[in-house]
Amino acid sequence: MRIKSFIAILLLGSFTAGLVSCGGKKTKNVTISGAFALYPLGVKWTEQYKQNAPDLRFDVSAGGAGKGLTDVLAGAADIAMFSRQLTPAEKEKGIWVFAVAKDAVLPTFSLNNPLADLIRKKGLTKDQLKEVYLSGKTNISWGSLLDTAATQPVVVYTRSDAAGAADTWADYFGGKQENIKGTGIYGDPGLAEAVGKDASGVGFNNVAYAYDVTTGKKRPGIDIIPIDQNNNRVIDPEENFYQNADSILQAISDGRYPSPPARDLYFITKGKPTNPDIVAFLKWVLTDGQKYVKEAGYVPLTDAHIKEELAKLQ
Amino acid sequence: MQNRKILEEKFFLWLMRLVTLSIILVFLFIMGIIIKKGFHAMTWEMISQEPKGGFYFGKGGGILNAIVGSLYLALGSTFFGLLLGLPVALGMNVHWITKTRFVGALRFLLDALWGVPSIVFGAFGFALMAYLGLRASLLAGIITVTLFIVPIFIRAFDEVLRTVPEGLMEAAYSLGANKTQIAFTVFFRQALPGFITAILLAFGRGIGDAASVLFTAGYTDHIPQTIQDPTATLPLAIFFQLSSPIPEVKARAYAAALILTIIILIISVVSRLSTRRFKKNIL
Amino acid sequence: MAALQSLRLPAKLTDRLSTGWLNFAVLFLILLPLVIGVGLVIKSLPLLEQASTWKMLSSAEFSPQQGHFGFYAFIMGSALVTLLSFVLSAPVCLLAAIYLTEYSPAWLTQTMYFVIDVLAGIPSVVYGVWGVLVVVPLLAGYVAPALGLSTTGYCLLSGGVVLAIMAVPYMLNMLMEVFRSVPVELKEASLSLGATYWETIKWVVLRKGITGIIAALSLGISKALGETIAVLMVVGNVAKVPKSVFDAAYPLPALIANNYGDMMSVPLYDSALMFAALLLFVIILVFNSITNVLLSRVKEV
Numbered sequence: 001m002r003i004k005s006f007i008a009i010l011l012l013g014s015f016t017a018g019l020v021s022c023g024g025k026k027t028k029n030v031t032i033s034g035a036f037a038l039y040p041l042g043v044k045w046t047e048q049y050k051q052n053a054p055d056l057r058f059d060v061s062a063g064g065a066g067k068g069l070t071d072v073l074a075g076a077a078d079i080a081m082f083s084r085q086l087t088p089a090e091k092e093k094g095i096w097v098f099a100v101a102k103d104a105v106l107p108t109f110s111l112n113n114p115l116a117d118l119i120r121k122k123g124l125t126k127d128q129l130k131e132v133y134l135s136g137k138t139n140i141s142w143g144s145l146l147d148t149a150a151t152q153p154v155v156v157y158t159r160s161d162a163a164g165a166a167d168t169w170a171d172y173f174g175g176k177q178e179n180i181k182g183t184g185i186y187g188d189p190g191l192a193e194a195v196g197k198d199a200s201g202v203g204f205n206n207v208a209y210a211y212d213v214t215t216g217k218k219r220p221g222i223d224i225i226p227i228d229q230n231n232n233r234v235i236d237p238e239e240n241f242y243q244n245a246d247s248i249l250q251a252i253s254d255g256r257y258p259s260p261p262a263r264d265l266y267f268i269t270k271g272k273p274t275n276p277d278i279v280a281f282l283k284w285v286l287t288d289g290q291k292y293v294k295e296a297g298y299v300p301l302t303d304a305h306i307k308e309e310l311a312k313l314q
Numbered sequence: 315m316q317n318r319k320i321l322e323e324k325f326f327l328w329l330m331r332l333v334t335l336s337i338i339l340v341f342l343f344i345m346g347i348i349i350k351k352g353f354h355a356m357t358w359e360m361i362s363q364e365p366k367g368g369f370y371f372g373k374g375g376g377i378l379n380a381i382v383g384s385l386y387l388a389l390g391s392t393f394f395g396l397l398l399g400l401p402v403a404l405g406m407n408v409h410w411i412t413k414t415r416f417v418g419a420l421r422f423l424l425d426a427l428w429g430v431p432s433i434v435f436g437a438f439g440f441a442l443m444a445y446l447g448l449r450a451s452l453l454a455g456i457i458t459v460t461l462f463i464v465p466i467f468i469r470a471f472d473e474v475l476r477t478v479p480e481g482l483m484e485a486a487y488s489l490g491a492n493k494t495q496i497a498f499t500v501f502f503r504q505a506l507p508g509f510i511t512a513i514l515l516a517f518g519r520g521i522g523d524a525a526s527v528l529f530t531a532g533y534t535d536h537i538p539q540t541i542q543d544p545t546a547t548l549p550l551a552i553f554f555q556l557s558s559p560i561p562e563v564k565a566r567a568y569a570a571a572l573i574l575t576i577i578i579l580i581i582s583v584v585s586r587l588s589t590r591r592f593k594k595n596i597l
Numbered sequence: 598m599a600a601l602q603s604l605r606l607p608a609k610l611t612d613r614l615s616t617g618w619l620n621f622a623v624l625f626l627i628l629l630p631l632v633i634g635v636g637l638v639i640k641s642l643p644l645l646e647q648a649s650t651w652k653m654l655s656s657a658e659f660s661p662q663q664g665h666f667g668f669y670a671f672i673m674g675s676a677l678v679t680l681l682s683f684v685l686s687a688p689v690c691l692l693a694a695i696y697l698t699e700y701s702p703a704w705l706t707q708t709m710y711f712v713i714d715v716l717a718g719i720p721s722v723v724y725g726v727w728g729v730l731v732v733v734p735l736l737a738g739y740v741a742p743a744l745g746l747s748t749t750g751y752c753l754l755s756g757g758v759v760l761a762i763m764a765v766p767y768m769l770n771m772l773m774e775v776f777r778s779v780p781v782e783l784k785e786a787s788l789s790l791g792a793t794y795w796e797t798i799k800w801v802v803l804r805k806g807i808t809g810i811i812a813a814l815s816l817g818i819s820k821a822l823g824e825t826i827a828v829l830m831v832v833g834n835v836a837k838v839p840k841s842v843f844d845a846a847y848p849l850p851a852l853i854a855n856n857y858g859d860m861m862s863v864p865l866y867d868s869a870l871m872f873a874a875l876l877l878f879v880i881i882l883v884f885n886s887i888t889n890v891l892l893s894r895v896k897e898v
Contacts, residue, residue: 029542029543031449031450031532031544033450033532036370039368039370039371040368040370040371042368043367043368043371043372043535047367057536057539059532059534059535059536059543059544060368060534060535061369061532061533061534061544062370063533063858064858064859066856066858066859066860066863067857067858067859068858070857070858070859070860071450074443074444075444075447075449076443076448076449076450076532077449077450087662087863089863089864153747155749157749160829160834160855161855161856161858162856162858162859176662177662178659178660178661178662178663179660181835182835183749183751183833183834183835183845184833184834184835184845184847184855185557185751185834186553186557186829186830186834186855187370187554187557187558188370189370189557189558189559189560189563190556190557190558192559193557193558193559194557194749194751196559197734198737198749201749208371219559219560220559221559222559319793319795319796320793322795323793323794323795323796326692326795327696327700327795329692330692330693330695330696330700331696333688333689333692333693333696334692334693334696334697334701334705334709336689337689337693337709337712337765337769338708338709338712340762341712341715341716343731344716344719344723344724344727344762345715347727347730347731348723348726348727351730397622398622398625398626399622401615401618401619401622401623402619402622402623402626404619405619405622405623409616409619420623420626420627422886422889423626423627423630424626425885425888425889426630426882426885426886426889427629427630428885429816429819429820429823429881429882429884429885429888430630430633430823430878430881430882430885431822431823431824431825431850431877431881432823432825433823433825433850433853433854433874433877434633434637434823434874434877434878434881435633436853436854437637437853437857437870437871437874438633438636438637438874440857441636441637441640441871442636461629464626464629465626468626492608492609492612493612493616494608494611494612494615494616495608495612497615498615515718518718519718521720522718522719522720522721522722522723523720523721524720524721524722524825524826525721525825525826525850525854528826528854528857529857548720549720549721549722549826552722552723552725552726553722553725553826553830556725556726556729556830557729557830567726568726571722571723571726574720574722574723575719575723578715578718578719578720579715581718582711582714582715582718585714586711586714
């Protein structure tokens with residue numbers, strides 16, 4: 001008898017646990033998935049928007065821009081956070097694109113690198129960066145890049161997941177994510193961590209993961225490789241805007257930082273959004289939401305741009 | 315000649331001792347690191363709050379979303395796995411006991427399924443999800459994990475059921491019992507400790523597996539409220555949050571790892587104890 | 598259905614109900630692998646129609662954006678990391694199994710059962726954590742420099758080590774069962790003929806248990822082949838055939854797990870990943886079937 005009741009309780013318990021969620025509260029859910037680049041902003045926006053629509057529940061997750069697109073196409077997510085341009089093939093699937101903010105991808109190196117100061121003073125030119133990231137050569141020495149005798153080879157890290165950041169960074173050199181040759185690490189935070197641990201490592205990160213926006217300082221372990229845009233092998237004052245989050249955001253905003261790898265960030269949906277909750281949210285993002293953009297560590301859109309995007313929603 | 319033999323034996327004996335010792339050492343090493351890192355990260359806040367400010371990013375809060383999500387997922391899958399697996403396991407040993415070729419083929423099939431990696435189930439689950447129009451959710455996760463653990467449960471329980479002496483069944487028949495009664499009352503009772511072990515084994519695999527839920531259950535900061543909501547799970551909580559340079563985010567991963575490890579330890583201990591305790595009624 | 602019976606329904610009714618449910622369940626179970634197989638094949642078809650299967654299996658160029666889907670690097674990655682894990686774990690398991698069944702004191706054997714249980718139950722992601730915390734820095738900071746090489750630590754060897762540790766509990770458990778099933782009489786006969794204990798083991802036990810040993814080793818291989826999460830955290834994920842154990846590799850399961858996010862956005866990518874899953878499914882089914890056939894021979898004795 002006791003055994004029977006024991007079994008009955010066990011089964012009942014699992015059954016209840018399995019179904020307790022089934023008839024839960026009827027909050028409306030909006031699922032947002034996609035680029036790590038937009039993740040902090042997405043979280044910030046959804047948290048702020050809760051005050052306008054308390055019965056709406058947002059689930060925000062990051063898995064890379066590619067995943068966001070896959071989820072939206074499969075109907076698994078309502079909105080995708082997207083941090084690169086759509087390919088022509090992707091555009092054919094009837095995706096609606098809204099720009100919501102701007103940021104940039106920054107090349108990173110490890111603070112443990114003995115040549116850190118020199119890197120900060122001289123930076124690397126676009127051609128040097130292209131060779132490092134795209135050529136696949138594993139014997140490019142730090143010395144050859146900075147005109148010193150150091151023989152340590154540069155170790156390239158990239159993203160193993162489908163990342164907008166990787167695509168945008170490669171786009172700077174006219175390539176695509178798969179052209180970047182390096183050890184694949186999952187996720188934006190993971191990449192920053194891996195580069196930090198490897199003294200000869202280089203990688204790339206979105207602004208929000210390279211800088212801690214609350215303090216404005218760079219994240220522990222990594223530093224930004226300044227891009228030597230005029231190729232004079234010195235980082236001039238007008239090229240030097242990497243000190244803190246504010247300075248780099250300003251540079252992205254006024255175009256001093258090249259674009260790509262600066263880029264627009266998008267919310268995308270499958271077809272024109274018809275769900276009134278989603279449309280309302282998107283409108284809010286483009287209007288009231290813009291005031292949170294800066295404090296989250298991104299560059300707000302220009303007014304003209306905002307008008308364009310709003311028009312799409314009509 | 316004798317000496318050479320003895321020397322050889324001694325050599326191998328020491329080698330074997332060394333090897334066994336190293337296995338134990340590796341085991342302790344793994345447990346040690348997980349406990350150490352997880353212990354530092356474990357606070358009341360950690361197990362009672364959802365992550366604040368985004369799970370990849372936010373420094374506050376804890377992993378309640380993953381704990382509850384995993385429990386819902388594992389309990390739900392174990393329940394459905396039981397629903398499908400229990401009758402089959404009992405059937406193989408009672409109803410179809412005479413159809414040895416059928417049962418043999420079934421065992422073969424189940425053993426083959428047992429080894430299929432969870433990523434294949436995950437990929438299949440994703441295809442199924444897309445086909446059925448499901449979103450990444452607790453439901454999709456439960457379906458996938460159920461499929462994954464059913465062979466595990468059946469195989470484990472079947473192994474125990476096979477040891478039940480046939481004489482018991484014959485005696486029951488002679489008393490007028492029908493097949494169902496024999497299966498669910500007589501055999502079940504005999505094999506109760508094995509049943510508990512099998513359930514716990516299936517539950518443990520279900521709660522700890524990442525590849526099957528990676529595509530199907532989604533991830534979120536919230537505790538799921540309906541079965542259609544995406545849900546965080548402990549293995550994914552570790553996977554996503556481990557490689558962050560932000561220490562608070564990493565801490566959540568370590569705490570989740572510790573919790574999972576503790577769950578597994580509890581499962582191992584409980585199965586051993588129940589095997590000993592319930593042996594009273596066993597022939 | 599004890600519950601049903603306590604409802605005092607006529608026994609015949611509960612019998613019919615549960616038999617019906619039984620038949621449904623077993624039908625479901627038999628159909629399951631078929632459905633999985635067919636489903637994966639269907640999803641892979643678009644890719645298989647486009648390019649020749651042979652070419653896909655033998656080409657190492659994998660750039661989905663340009664439509665190149667060569668799986669060779671991944672197949673080699675899987676094969677090499679599994680081989681490495683086998684080389685590291687098989688001798689260890691054999692020796693330990695012999696020791697634990699023939700020589701060790703009972704308390705040690707009992708303890709080992711517990712250890713094996715827990716090791717087998719530890720989720721793969723936790724092994725991944727340990728790999729990232731311990732194995733990767735160890736290789737990058739100590740082992741490679743000691744050999745005059747440099748590596749990021751995210752390499753084939755890391756994957757091999759982690760997989761080896763994960764395979765040990767399964768192989769060890771099965772090997773112990775195999776050795777214990779060798780009839781005592783055989784050992785006694787050998788000893789009475791003047792062989793030492795060790796010689797008995799070498800020539801009698803191992804010989805007798807050879808099919809079981811192969812089955813256990815094959816189990817270890819299939820576990821290593823199918824492991825996803827732990828290996829993807831430490832193996833480097835670079836789509837090239839590794840030239841040394843300190844190079845990164847990219848096994849098939851890691852390919853699927855890392856890239857399913859890109860699936861719908863690149864044409865044919867979803868078929869490619871489903872094809873990879875199908876490959877894995879088939880290879881492991883074959884391996885497991887061989888294991889089981891061998892095992893059934895052992896148990897017959």
